[in-house]
Amino acid sequence: MDNKRTNPFIIIGLSLFSLACILPFWLVFTISISNETDVTKHGYSFWPKQIDLVAYRYLLQDSASILRAYGVTILVTIIGVAVSLFITSALAYTLSRKDFPYRGALSFYVFFTMLFSGGLLPWYLVYTRFLGVQDTLLALILPGLIGGFNVLIMRTFFTNSIPPSLIDSAQIDGASEYRTYFSIILPLSLPVMATIGLFTIVAYWNDWFTSLVFINNEKLYSLQYLLNKTLMNAAFLQAIADKAYSNTATVAQPLESIRMAMAMVAIGPLVLVFPFLQKYFVKGLTVGAVKG
Template identity: 40%
Template sequence: MGKNKEAENSASRLNMISGKTNAFFNIVFIVVALMCIIPVVFIFIISISSEQSIKMNGYRFIPEAFSIDSYLFLFREGETIIHALGISILVTVVGTALGVALTTLMGYVLSRSDYKLKGFCTMIVFIPMIFNGGMISSYVVNTQFMHLKDSMWALILPLCVSSFNVIICKTFFKTNIPDSVIESAQIDGASQLTIFGKIAIPLSKPLIATIALFLTFGYWNDWFQSSLYITNTKLFSLQALLDHVQRNIQMMANNPTLGVTMQQYMNSMPKEGARMAMAIIIIVPIACTYPFFQKYFISGLTVGAVKG
């Protein structure tokens, strides 16, 4: 007993962090947190700055004049914003649900040691983590063979499955679902699909939360797929709409061939503030969802990373 206590005390002393080290880590974490928070605060301040103040003095943390014209402009364009928001929500929800289902199924199959094609399929999944066919080949496949252009599926399917996520699922299932449990269920006559649905999934909440958050962030922040495959403005997501505004608003405002009404409308629009206000609208929903999944996200990511 005495030796065990001494060993435990020795281990605890080795794992202790000195006060200086702890203070250093706290400072590092505070700096990193500020690096994440300050840009968002700065964007919000710009969104409530008057357009004239921005033109005269540029971006400032404390503008000379505040204004909510940017948000009033977005409110007037509410139909377009709400439609784009609906597209973003639909793509995120459907893509995340489909991605979680496919990724966990693939990860579970590859985690089973008795699966005959395990080595070959693992290699097939692993290769895209190193290199892929390139953007041109992906574009040709998605448009010419799968006919996804100007389709909602063009925003969903290309991001649905990631090799990295599949490897995380494989590692999680292999290290957290004992073979003895699987064998016991098989003896009782359960199929692999039944085992997956009634045993593996209920024990995998951290994993599902981790994969779901990865996919949610990916779908919510994506604008690149829209720039490749979408020409119909009715299918623009909120992020694609922001990108479209970002690239074209200045061109429209300076184009002398536009009609007087359109020219006056563009000149009166709070250009910089509207961009930042739309960015805030994009940031807030996804930022509000993260705290609800933080516990599962951290534990699931840790398991996949440490034991992989």
């Protein structure tokens, strides 16, 4: 049997699956460059009946704020992901060690945070009254630094994929716990680090609620919050115009086109990052899932 030949049904299936993944992005793009009147009359279409870039021109009117928000979001994402990976991996590695005396209690505490939370008001008071990070970049970084789900995934990877004998050998050779962690554990954990890193990147990049709660300074707005605020302003202006000129024809704001244009503006960097992390992403989810 020739194993080099690929089943044509697999090729057809993967092609259809790839097309199903690409079509939504194409639909969003076509709506973003479509005339709002055509979208209202004919609904969504995979090909614009009339190309109109008014939505992008609307966003470019506030290009300085968008570029500044891009910078804030990129900075917060880079710092947040780096610190989050360090804290998450350190905690997960500690929980994976069977000789750690408080392993069970601390694991339960991490799991408990996935089921219950203190609520919005205590969460707000901790960061504003006790930590005093309101209207600072720390307010955008600290809330997303660590998550129980990420810790448990990484702990499972360490438990099933890092042989205890490797750690014992390092200790016999005189390596300290810190040396073992930085020189042996982390280099062997690239798949799970890339997986959790991708989760964290998406979480930080798409976060708009934290800016809504903690940020009043317009120079510190994240990209997602700024775009969301822009859309709400456009909808508000349209509602006022409809009420003021209810008996006469008014020029409609391209709300649907603006919404799709904002999605295209916001999703760009994530589309560029994912291909570089894809192979680690798949391996990180599968290697730690089955005990060898």
